[in-house]
Amino acid sequence: MLLYDYHRSTAAYRVRIALELKGIAAQRKEVDLLHGEHVRADFLRVNHQGLLPALALDDGAVLTQSLAIVEYLDAIRPEPRLVPEDPVVAAQVRSVALMIACDIHPLGAPRVVAHLKERFHATEDEIGAWRRKWQLGGLEAVEEAIRPGPYCCGQDVTLADVCLMPQLYSARRFEVPLDGFPRILAVEKACEEHPAFHAAHPARRSSREQE
Template structure:
């Protein structure tokens, strides 16, 4: 299998964490987003929206969307599970993950930022404020949804941690204060010591700059 990836893509970072948790062997092919490689016709043929990640199976089948890829990997190798066994906790873990993936991430995606600059003349300060606003609002909501023990929903990492940690990385990258989020900081500390999260970290990737 091949993962089309970019070291600083938080959606791809989610998939890298899942791959490491499952102990799967997946080749990585970096797509340099700031150089626009995602818009190259050869990559767009794999990802119609020209975004990473994309997973290419050994028979050439393509799967886009990080959460769909993670679902596939979970079906391919069910252990360790990526959701708690309890149905209510599983739904809550999914809700925390979706808060990151649906309510924060799309608002500050590169093509959204480029559209704000190009079509609305947004300057650097406005872009920074835009990013920080959605990250802070979304993470404050996640703070209220999780119950560290020590991971977001129990003794083992789940989909909630898989989505949360890349967003915490982004929050730090854009100087969003996490002082009001002690639960998120506790989960972050637990994940920072976990081998799968260490292996998936952006700075541990060969294409890191």
């Protein structure tokens, strides 16, 4: 497998966590978002959307969209399961994951921020206020959805945690206050003690690193 990655991409971070949890080795190719490598012709041949992550398989297939990739990894290596077999719990896990991946993350994505600057001439202060509004509103919903832990949906790490930790990394990068989310912070503490989350953290993934 070859993971097209960027160390600060929260979507790619999710896939790195899942790979670590599954114990699956993958080569890694850094695609620098800041220098526009994701919209160059060579990467667009990999993923015509120009988005990260992408996972190229040994048979030539390319998978895109982080949640789809994680569910693929769950299918080929079921242990530990990231989407539980119980249909109710599975729906609860996916619900939290989608709150983050579909409702919070896209509104702070680089292409959205670039559009705010180019089309509406938004200042850095206005961009900061935009990020705080959507991150805080989304995290309030996540806080209410968290079940007795130590993780988001019970005793085991799931897709919900795989999505939450990168979003908290983003929140801290952009100085979004998190003091009002005790359940989220408790989950974060539990995840920080898990070696897979530690290994996947952007701080351990220097630019141009090849594994």
